[in-house]
Amino acid sequence: MSYTTKILAINKDTFEETLLNSITQDNLIKRMSRPNAQDPKYLLLLKDNRIIIIDKNGNIVLDKTVDYTIDAGSINNNGMVAVKSGAELYVYDIGGNLVYHETYESNIAKPPLIGTNYLWVWLWGETQTVYIYDLSDFTYKTFQKSTTYNSLLLDINETGEIAFGGYWTTGPTTHYFKAFSDGTVVDASTTFDYAIYNIHTNPLGTGALLRLSKSGPKYRYVLVNTNLDYATIDSGSETEEIDLVHDINFIVALFFNKVSSNVKKFTLDIENLTGEHVGTITLPHSLDEISRYSKMGDMTPDGKFAVIPSTEIFLIDVENLSVVKTINKAFSGVPVRMIVS
């Protein structure tokens, strides 16, 4: 079966659509990601054995085929790519040249996260070891966390100097912490009585949003500031698997889930640690199946537009909470990502 990845430019004023490029292959996109940056410059598409980099003008700047099966990976704002295959780590520059390769004693747990200065890799195991590589010379620092079911999650800032992390232990009890590229870790003194599914760190690394499992009737988010103080945001949803998209300053976020067609808008204040539900938009269809640990939609850096995957892709004007564009797609469970130019 043939699949086509389309790169579309949509004018922010007229919403006119222009096809910039397309890529055809016989398997689906495995993972799509962009740098967690103030002004993201590249998008990374990973297929089974293909690494594709797209710049903000829609040009395909790298289309590399590798001789192993790619599990997951990420890209930094210089176009450097880190991918993993089992226990193997590969780091490529924007030209597709292999600059680093490592084989670990156990499988790499989650996608390696690459910032502009540091790369974070962590492994499966009862005790999960996190390696933080300095991209200038690939020397590394480490720290470890004992988790249940390899539940360690991290999300790094633009440079990779700061990460917010979380994991859960039996209960489940979620622990969260902040880690630095020199391997130091500051643990929060608080824990939550839920499991943790996802972490969103802002590009400066001054805060994070933790996506938690159900406790009681509602699903919740936790807004964490740089001092690891926190506020719980009640999303009001009783259906499962909520995800979110947010702007670069954590001023606005949209929360959505796979069952309901409601997308809720929250305004956030990282300084005063508040999150306020300010509106809801009901989409024509319920939303796409959302992987528990994946990030499926996206928002522009200024928080004005968002894309949410459903049976179609909806481009939402966040300020006015209206659908300004509908993009067709043929397959469910396909992520959508965007950059601005």
Add this chain to the structure above:
Amino acid sequence: MLTCYYWKEYSFKVTITNPRNLKLKLKSSIPFDEVILNGKILFTTQFQAISYNELELDVTNILKTDGNVNVLHVRGAGGSGTQTLEAYLIGEWDSATVEEVAPEKPAELPVITETAKALGDAVKYFIEKMTDFLKEALNYVIQMAIPIWNTIAQYVNQLFLKPLTDMINFLIQRFIERFDMVVAVNFTIPVVWNLFEKAVQTGKIKYIGFAFVTPIVGMVLGKFLRAMLKPKPFSIETLGFRFEVYQLPQITAKAPPETEHDLEDLLDFEYSFETVALGSFWITEELDYRFDVMSPTLHSLEEHLDFEYGLQTVVGGMFWLSEELDYSYAVSPENTGILEEELAFSYTVYSAEETTTVAEEELDYDYSVHIPGLLIIPTERVTYLTPPEYNNIVVVTEQ
């Protein structure tokens, strides 16, 4: 007949890649009383009557094959004269080198070491307590002083400095409003005085005429200079001054994070004696933990202890004890602390029948790391990023 006791200590380094089935074969011209390798008794006549001139001993897990120093002690008794001792290392390997090293003298004098350690602990304890005290005291002072200072500052600002500022501003305003008049008066009076003086001195009436024009010139000059004055309106704030006692932000003195670790480890020892000799045995094992901690950040210390004891019979019914200790520490970043733990366990064998002894021991490690030092951490303000400007939203998805 004269009986002599011979004691030979031999130190050597062995580097072996991929060693398999390592055995130490010893031949002596006199019977062996005792063979000890790296502190482990491989053979002793203490528990049996038979002695041997030739022994082949399994040294797997006892012989250090990674280039570290091995120490072999051999003891025997025989007649006076020159005795011979031959040692052979038997086994399979990919490559091997053996190097003799001179016996090492003890590096530390225990008494001094213990004294130094006690002193170090005392200093560390003192610093910890001082740090706690300073942190508490500083916080107490800060927490007390900041509201007091801010309250005083608020009242001083409201009751004194604000009215003072308003008054000065009022005077400045009035002065500026009448600046043309001030200039005119200050220009006119001395000029008119000088003109009248000149008229009297010279007797020329024209100077009095000039004197009548002078106020008009002074007024024009005053208006002109007033028009030149910027900024408007004038106040001490616009001139860059401010009469205000600043209020202090809330700050908290924090000691660097203090961590406490509770590590519990349950060790199960199982001993099985299949062929036994009578007697008492004891084993002591000293474990030294060394870990690194750096102020002022947190660290993690993890360890894995795997003890494996196997008791097997060797030549003549002797026991040997093998053990594997795997310590793995992840510590970041660095400073130094030392944790020492001595494990001692003993066992006694009462009969020569086959017995099985199961010993269980629970070790509870409890330690805390106090890091001396003091930090003052002001509350951080949130910084916001400027989003990029754009015309197009580039959307990528599979269709």
